Amino acid sequence: MNDYINHINKDFESRVRLGIMSVLMVSDPVSFTVLKESLHLTDGNLASHLRALEEAGYLRVEKQFVGRKPNTVYQATLAGTEAFRNHLNALEQLVLNTKSN
Amino acid sequence: MNDYINHINKDFESRVRLGIMSVLMVSDPVSFTVLKESLHLTDGNLASHLRALEEAGYLRVEKQFVGRKPNTVYQATLAGTEAFRNHLNALEQLVLNTKSN
Numbered sequence: 001m002n003d004y005i006n007h008i009n010k011d012f013e014s015r016v017r018l019g020i021m022s023v024l025m026v027s028d029p030v031s032f033t034v035l036k037e038s039l040h041l042t043d044g045n046l047a048s049h050l051r052a053l054e055e056a057g058y059l060r061v062e063k064q065f066v067g068r069k070p071n072t073v074y075q076a077t078l079a080g081t082e083a084f085r086n087h088l089n090a091l092e093q094l095v096l097n098t099k100s101n
Numbered sequence: 102m103n104d105y106i107n108h109i110n111k112d113f114e115s116r117v118r119l120g121i122m123s124v125l126m127v128s129d130p131v132s133f134t135v136l137k138e139s140l141h142l143t144d145g146n147l148a149s150h151l152r153a154l155e156e157a158g159y160l161r162v163e164k165q166f167v168g169r170k171p172n173t174v175y176q177a178t179l180a181g182t183e184a185f186r187n188h189l190n191a192l193e194q195l196v197l198n199t200k201s202n
């Protein structure tokens with residue numbers, strides 16, 4: 001029964017990372033401010049999880065300018081999108097198997 | 102969009118805890134050995150997560166004897182069952198919202 005448990009990705013375990021990836025899958029690219037406000041996080045907490053996901057190769061960071069104001073945006077990479085889809089599939093299996101029993 | 106994120110329970114975030122609770126929801130009570138073998142975990146890793154779930158009030162531990170051999174079994178509490186159901190519902194929402202976009 002527990003094969004799907006092994007497809008749950010440790011990099012996405014935390015609620016904050018689930019939230020970040022979920023926002024990036026839906027609307028992409030997303031600014032730091034939008035992520036922060038959607039997920040009700042502090043700067044420090046959000047920044048540390050974004051850094052971890054960037055280091056894992058699951059998102060890329062881009063510095064843009066809005067007028068003369070710098071604006072950092074985040075975008076899921078192809079690897080991130082695929083890994084997160086696999087993670088969601090594993091969670092879906094977990095939910096289905098657990099609920100149906 | 103992110104209200105369900107707040108219903109994801111930090112106590113169940115880790116893959117190991119998802120696995121433990123999922124096994125307990127399906128077959129209950131369960132021995133240490135069965136949990137260990139179903140989830141492919143080391144004794145130490147499993148024991149530490151079981152202790153955390155017990156401290157949170159989500160499972161109860163019972164020492165039984167099989168013949169003269171001691172056998173420790175684990176059972177989800179009502180609070181654990183309810184909290185885990187809420188967690189699964191939140192994950193289900195996350196999966197549905199992310200996949201449908």
